[in-house]
Amino acid sequence: MALQELTYQDVAEHNTKKDLYVVIHDKVYDITKFVDEHPGGEEVLLDVAGQDSTEAFEDVGHSDEAREALEPLLVGTLKRNPGDPKPKTPLPGAVSPAADNSSAGLGVGLYAVVLLGGLVAFGAYQYLQQQQNQQA
Numbered sequence: 001m002a003l004q005e006l007t008y009q010d011v012a013e014h015n016t017k018k019d020l021y022v023v024i025h026d027k028v029y030d031i032t033k034f035v036d037e038h039p040g041g042e043e044v045l046l047d048v049a050g051q052d053s054t055e056a057f058e059d060v061g062h063s064d065e066a067r068e069a070l071e072p073l074l075v076g077t078l079k080r081n082p083g084d085p086k087p088k089t090p091l092p093g094a095v096s097p098a099a100d101n102s103s104a105g106l107g108v109g110l111y112a113v114v115l116l117g118g119l120v121a122f123g124a125y126q127y128l129q130q131q132q133n134q135q136a
Contacts, residue, residue, distance in 0.1 A: 004028070004076030008052075008084050015050030017042060021075070023052040029073040052078075052085065 006021075006028050014021035020032045022045070035042045040060070048056050 003074065005079045006076045007079050007081055011078070012050040017046060020045060020049045022048055022050075022057075023078050024054050024057050024070065026078045026080075027074055028076040028078055029070055030075045031073055034069070034073065 008023075011021045011023055011028055014030070014032075017035055018032065020035060021028055021030055023029075031038075031045060035045055038045055044056075
């Protein structure tokens with residue numbers, strides 16, 4: 001399927017739950033089928049319906065999987081006309097914030113601590129039982 005070239009006006013016409021387009025990095029996506037599946041809820045998508053949602057998309061720090069999920073929803077590219085809002089560009093030398101993955105390994109670490117604690121408690125129980133049997 002050939003990609004369409006859409007203007008902001010074209011995209012703005014698709015701003016309801018039953019017909020929802022968004023612009024991310026000058027690419028136009030039809031996310032109508034994804035509204036009910038969105039982990040953040042439909043309200044988040046409806047807030048940016050028919051608009052450039054690049055900043056909102058990047059502020060959340062979407063995963064690589066989320067970015068891949070967009071690919072089949074691509075319907076076209078944005079054609080900028082004079083007077084259209086310009087995309088927000090980062091300041092020179094500025095680095096966009098990375099997704100906060102600092103707590104990503106907490107689940108595995110927590111399991112390791114619980115498992116290790118259980119092993120230590122079991123070992124202490126066995127030792128105390130052995131000591132008690134020697135005294136008897």
